[in-house]
Amino acid sequence: MVSRNKNIVRAILIASYLVIIALIVSGISALFGYLNTGADRSAMLHTEIKKTEQYTPKIVWTPLTNEGRPIDKNNLNALEHDYLDAWYVKHVAYKTNTTAGIKDYYTDSARLNLYDMIALNTDENITIESTTLEHHPTLEFFSEDGQLAVLTDNDVVEYKRVFQDVNMILETTEISTYKIVMLLEDGFWRIRHLVKTATEDYNVEHKTISTTNLNIQGINYYPQATPWDMFGDSFSKDTIAKDFKIIKDAGLNTVRVFVQYEDFGKANINNTKLDKLKQTLDAAETAQLDVIVTLFDFYGNYDVLDWTLNMRHAETIVSSLKNHNALVGWDIKNEPNLDFESRGKTTVMAWLNTMINLVKSIDDQHPVTIGWSNTQSATLLKDKLDFISFHYYEELDDLDAAIKTLQTEIPNKALVMGEFGESSYDGFWNPFGSSDDDQADYHKKAQAIIATNNLQYVSWTLYDFSKIPKEVVGRLPWRKNAQKQFGFIDKNGAKKASFKYISQ
Known part of the structure; x- marks a missing residue:
């Protein structure tokens, strides 16, 4: 009977040992896997921003003649994605009066203006529903080290509705020009400056198509x-x-x-x-x-x-x-x-x-x-x-x-x-x-x-x-x-x- 109990204890110890070894090996494998692959960008974000699913305004780049270093297609795509995501985050922030995601797309100094606006709107019970429909950016400068980009975004078509105490107090569509400075930080393009330099009402006219011969x-x-x-x-x-x-x-x-x-x-x-x-x-x-x-x-x-x-x-x-x-x-x-x-x-x-x-x-x-x-x-x-x-x-x-x-x-x-x-x-x-x-x-x-x-x-x-x-x-x-x-x-x-x- 004693011998049988010893065998049971021995079996339990061996099984426990094997489980511990398996857990250690699994942990080491996961660590090596993490170190050998880049960090998952989507996991790093504090928001669930997926531009291709959430926000797809029309964007047309001016042919590239920028000063500084020539920019390749991959870098331009990354710049474009982060730039548009920054707009999307701002739209969400002004609609909800929350700051989630802002730090992922704006530098420390640029965040302050957004935080101040959100605080003011919250105090006044103001919310803003907005979106941009078109962007026509020009890359003015791309630094030699690939860490700084200067853009001019012309003919930005922006629609917005402003509400106070649930009542709409303004509805407008504008066409504007923006000057933007972006910095590459920790693999992210973040907006350092976003300044509107010109704006006017957006009035589009299309010809009326004659239906004189329409016979339905x-x-x-x-x-x-x-x-x-x-x-x-x-x-x-x-x-x-x-x-x-x-x-x-x-x-x-x-x-x-x-x-x-x-x-x-x-x-x-x-x-x-x-x-x-x-x-x-x-x-x-x-x-x-x-x-x-x-x-x-x-x-x-x-x-x-x-x-x-x-x-x-x-x-x-x-x-x-x-x-x-x-x-x-x-x-x-x-x-x-x-x-x-x-x-x-x-x-x-x-x-x-x-x-x-x-x-x-x-x-x-x-x-x-x-x-x-x-x-x-x-x-x-x-x-x-x-x-x-x-x-x-x-x-x-x-x-x-x-x-x-x-x-x-x-x-x-x-x-x-x-x-x-x-x-x-x-x-x-x-x-x-x-x-x-x-x-x-x-x-x-x-x-x-x-x-x-x-x-x-x-x-x-x-x-x-x-x-x-x-x-x-x-x-x-x-x-x-x-x-x-x-x-x-x-x-x-x-x-x-x-x-x-x-x-x-």
């Missing part, structure tokens, strides 16, 4: 099997081509399609999705259909600090498609006025104004609109939009008067009823709903009003659907089931009674 008689389109997931794994150009032939043969000339912001990769556009979008326009061209592209479906944030990400999203898509023969126009956002209450009308309108300017700066050939959810909002931004698009799901008896009011308020621009329709669902969740015949009667009356007022239109939608994502109308079954049956073709592929009135 169309339909909002999703494939029947993949509604709201048109460009996913089940994408089929053959299916789309077949559907486009049905649409063309029905007497229509336009389809409206939707680019979902997150699904397409936000600022970093998914090239596979973009290629599928191009294939869709190719299919439309083959079918002799025009396409309205809606850019920001399923987006509802509008936060000023996200604007540069939104801009890169739109920039990539607009630049890629602006020369396509099937493109007829851009719809900036689907029903943004529905976000006025939750996000604030001022915030949403400022975002829309910025995106209109961006799209027009890239494509000055195709008209721009916004798909307002009702006629009441359709006069908003009427002077900046090239044609006016509104959706209508109210009583048809009121449509004629609503159109005539808009024609009076906006006399010189084309009006497009960008969505309208009626569900033929009258099942368990809505036993007193509309039948197929009721739906047909609705479209017969709608087309009569459209013809009387010489109105352009894009109806909702070609197909009935079997499934509706909860993100579209929520989880309530009476809403989801009604949304499934707005189509002119039922889920079995048969044309409904309303198909007779799909066009004029």
Whole structure:
């Protein structure tokens, strides 16, 4: 028995010894690994700044002719990244009145001005929401030891909103010039001086694109099997081509399609999705259909600090498609006025104004609109939009008067009823709903009003659907089931009674 106990103790000691040795070896390996690799920069930061994901203003460098030492591409990229990150940190600091991250991007002396401003704003209960949209820096000097850089940043487009006690007291967009001195400290480019030397109001004007020849008689389109997931794994150009032939043969000339912001990769556009979008326009061209592209479906944030990400999203898509023969126009956002209450009308309108300017700066050939959810909002931004698009799901008896009011308020621009329709669902969740015949009667009356007022239109939608994502109308079954049956073709592929009135 004694011998057995000794063996147990011996085994325990040996096992403990092996565990201790393993821990020591693991610790030494980790130390050598740390010493043989550089410090992880992201772990050193006190903030979670990742510029490529958080902040992507347009930046265009003047050709390099700086004094001092020539700068290579890697150093210039590092300088640019830290410079833009410094702006981002400042925006966050002024919005939150906190100092987190400032010491990572500003030297000791430069921090004092920021700290003083934050303290003053805190005392006055002031917050500032701001972002820069464009930078045009010139490298004036790069020191021989690579530790100091002097920049002039021209034509910095900066948007800001100033709030005091929650109330907005100022909203402005400025274009400014800054002088900057940056020092390389511990592997970081930090701002030593940032001085504004000139500023003026930023007023951008874009030509209005004539819509005299615009003739939209169309339909909002999703494939029947993949509604709201048109460009996913089940994408089929053959299916789309077949559907486009049905649409063309029905007497229509336009389809409206939707680019979902997150699904397409936000600022970093998914090239596979973009290629599928191009294939869709190719299919439309083959079918002799025009396409309205809606850019920001399923987006509802509008936060000023996200604007540069939104801009890169739109920039990539607009630049890629602006020369396509099937493109007829851009719809900036689907029903943004529905976000006025939750996000604030001022915030949403400022975002829309910025995106209109961006799209027009890239494509000055195709008209721009916004798909307002009702006629009441359709006069908003009427002077900046090239044609006016509104959706209508109210009583048809009121449509004629609503159109005539808009024609009076906006006399010189084309009006497009960008969505309208009626569900033929009258099942368990809505036993007193509309039948197929009721739906047909609705479209017969709608087309009569459209013809009387010489109105352009894009109806909702070609197909009935079997499934509706909860993100579209929520989880309530009476809403989801009604949304499934707005189509002119039922889920079995048969044309409904309303198909007779799909066009004029």
